[in-house]
Amino acid sequence: MGKQKHQTKLEKNTIFTIIGIIVICSVGGYYVINSMIPVNGSSPVFGAPANFYVKSLPTQHGPTFVLSSTKGGKKSFSPTLKPIVTVNRGELISFHMINEDYQKHNLNMDEFNVHTKDLSYFETQSITFIADKTGKFTFHCTLHPEMSGTFIVK
Ligand SMILES: [Cu+2]
Structure with missing residues (x-):
């Protein structure tokens, strides 16, 4: 019984970790994509300036x-x-x-x-x-x- 509780807790932690990683990647990705939008354009440009x-x-x-x-x-x-x-x-x-x-x-x-x-x-x-x-x-x-x-x- 005690062991099962422990396992559930671990799974919860794993889920939170995954959610955390997704959030961090989305926020990071948002800033990276945003920084690729030229000041006189509306969509990101992939390429070396x-x-x-x-x-x-x-x-x-x-x-x-x-x-x-x-x-x-x-x-x-x-x-x-x-x-x-x-x-x-x-x-x-x-x-x-x-x-x-x-x-x-x-x-x-x-x-x-x-x-x-x-x-x-x-x-x-x-x-x-x-x-x-x-x-x-x-x-x-x-x-x-x-x-x-x-x-x-x-
Ligand atoms: Cu000046």
């Missing part, structure tokens, strides 16, 4: 965006040279912004619904979107209108 690393740096000419990247991006090391990013239409793009300045900065490109929050010193934020229209666009910091860069979709 083209990554662009954008820093905001203080210079003697004022704060500026500096591109330290990769594919399609013209590296801008000079504080007076504004970054130019060139991509192809339909590409999945990730902007990884890091603020290396003591004052706050953000990065915005309205045409693609790209908006970071105001980032503090060494704070980062990544935004993934689809380059779904061709043209020449400008990304900028709303706190410093002189901070900008060019985004070209071919």
Whole structure:
């Protein structure tokens, strides 16, 4: 009799464990899928984005965006040279912004619904979107209108 009670308890625990695992996986999966939805899209995109690393740096000419990247991006090391990013239409793009300045900065490109929050010193934020229209666009910091860069979709 006592043994049977013990078994029932074990089974209950097993069931709770399984339910727990299912809940954790669903919640985790929800966040993973959600993070795959571009900010200007409605469904998740499975695929590797083209990554662009954008820093905001203080210079003697004022704060500026500096591109330290990769594919399609013209590296801008000079504080007076504004970054130019060139991509192809339909590409999945990730902007990884890091603020290396003591004052706050953000990065915005309205045409693609790209908006970071105001980032503090060494704070980062990544935004993934689809380059779904061709043209020449400008990304900028709303706190410093002189901070900008060019985004070209071919
Ligand atoms: Cu700024």
